[in-house]
Amino acid sequence: MSETESDEPLLSMEDVEVHFKPGGVIEKALSEEIVRAVDGISLEVEEEDIVALVGESGCGKTTLGKAAIGLQRPTGGSIKYRGQNIWKAKDRSSDAKISKDEIQQALQIIHQDPGSALNSSRRVRATLADPLKRWRKELGPDERLETIYHFLEYVGMTPVEDYAERFPHQLSGGEQQRVVLGRALLTNPDLVLADEAVSALDVSLRVEMMDLLLELQDMFGTSFVFVSHDLANARYLTKKSDGRIAVMYLGDIVEIGDPDELIENPTHPYTKVLRWSTPPADPDVASETMHMQPPVRRIDIPDPADPPEGCKFHTRCEHAREVCKQEDPDLYDADGTDAKCFRALDNHEYWHSEELTDREELGFTSSLDEEEPADD
Numbered sequence: 001m002s003e004t005e006s007d008e009p010l011l012s013m014e015d016v017e018v019h020f021k022p023g024g025v026i027e028k029a030l031s032e033e034i035v036r037a038v039d040g041i042s043l044e045v046e047e048e049d050i051v052a053l054v055g056e057s058g059c060g061k062t063t064l065g066k067a068a069i070g071l072q073r074p075t076g077g078s079i080k081y082r083g084q085n086i087w088k089a090k091d092r093s094s095d096a097k098i099s100k101d102e103i104q105q106a107l108q109i110i111h112q113d114p115g116s117a118l119n120s121s122r123r124v125r126a127t128l129a130d131p132l133k134r135w136r137k138e139l140g141p142d143e144r145l146e147t148i149y150h151f152l153e154y155v156g157m158t159p160v161e162d163y164a165e166r167f168p169h170q171l172s173g174g175e176q177q178r179v180v181l182g183r184a185l186l187t188n189p190d191l192v193l194a195d196e197a198v199s200a201l202d203v204s205l206r207v208e209m210m211d212l213l214l215e216l217q218d219m220f221g222t223s224f225v226f227v228s229h230d231l232a233n234a235r236y237l238t239k240k241s242d243g244r245i246a247v248m249y250l251g252d253i254v255e256i257g258d259p260d261e262l263i264e265n266p267t268h269p270y271t272k273v274l275r276w277s278t279p280p281a282d283p284d285v286a287s288e289t290m291h292m293q294p295p296v297r298r299i300d301i302p303d304p305a306d307p308p309e310g311c312k313f314h315t316r317c318e319h320a321r322e323v324c325k326q327e328d329p330d331l332y333d334a335d336g337t338d339a340k341c342f343r344a345l346d347n348h349e350y351w352h353s354e355e356l357t358d359r360e361e362l363g364f365t366s367s368l369d370e371e372e373p374a375d376d
């Protein structure tokens with residue numbers, strides 16, 4: 001962990017934007033083609049915190065995660081590690097109080113595919129020696145090997161002497177992911193981005209791996225940003241760690257908060273869609289929900305290079321009204337979560353705004369419509 005004493009949050013992101021321009025396209029066309037992968041997100045991650053980013057493919061989870069750990073330069077806003085602007089440090093600005101190396105050591109990543117993250121011609125021992133040679137130069141060969149054995153034990157790979165000598169192809173997928181996790185933790189990081197780190201594993205191994213992450217969080221005090229398209233995994237991990245789920249849609253966080261509140265009592269209509277698409281553990285309930293229509297007006301996701309004006313979800317939202325076409329909501333306090341939806345506010349012109357009329361044209365009938373609150 002960093003030795004730096006600071007009252008600042010471990011990581012703070014303010015109004016972060018990552019806008020991509022597709023390569024090779026002439027300048028004139030670029031303004032039309034820009035993909036707003038992350039579109040003005042503010043988020044803090046504290047010590048020993050877990051934030052799970054969930055949402056459909058392409059909503060910006062990985063880009064936000066990479067921006068958080070300094071692997072993706074934002075096109076707008078600021079990202080600070082313990083109060084130090086990451087990119088000022090990376091650009092070796094003379095007033096940076098925390099160095100680029102210290103930040104790099106503190107912010108690590110575990111990728112989805114452990115097979116490609118490991119060099120097939122190197123033994124586990126050699127793979128794990130690399131970060132130690134780089135970040136803990138004070139260790140001699142014997143101490144280094146001892147540290148490697150300790151970490152193999154932490155990640156449940158015993159007998160350690162046996163696993164240390166194996167090549168990646170002599171390990172199962174779950175064991176490979178444990179080596180990747182051990183390698184990330186060897187630098188004693190403050191924050192690890194786990195990018196779909198359990199998705200490639202069999203269902204039974206996913207829970208095992210998430211339990212391991214929680215154990216290691218407890219042991220080392222590491223924080224995690226956990227990227228997942230699966231709400232059930234996000235819930236499992238954040239519920240056990242007092243963490244938060246952040247639901248993303250087209251480059252925005254549309255709802256964030258306590259996992260139980262967010263899943264049992266979602267405020268944002270898109271969170272309801274995600275919940276609908278996550279099969280409940282109970283098979284009886286699962287078969288019931290299979291016959292329900294998805295709580296959306298349209299299934300198709302808008303083009304991220306040309307997102308809708310106003311609230312980006314209004315083209316699919318079953319509760320959308322005229323005002324949602326005009327104005328982009330902020331994140332509002334919504335009892336246990338924060339939601340980027342006017343419906344979180346009792347007194348907003350939304351409630352007097354006209355409903356969008358294409359609902360019937362699309363043949364949609366809603367099972368989730370709610371009463372509007374009475375005027376006080």
Ligand SMILES: Nc1ncnc2c1ncn2[C@@H]1O[C@H](COP(=O)(O)OP(=O)(O)OP(=O)(O)O)[C@@H](O)[C@H]1O
Nearest residue numbers: 020035037056057058059060061062063064229304
């Ligand atoms: N290097 C890049 N250049 C151009 N566009 C990019 C780049 N990286 C990502 N994008 C685009 O940014 C958007 C967000 O991508 P991102 O990978 O962050 O989403 P995601 O939610 O992690 O998706 P998935 O679950 O499929 O990994 C997508 O439209 C993607 O095509």
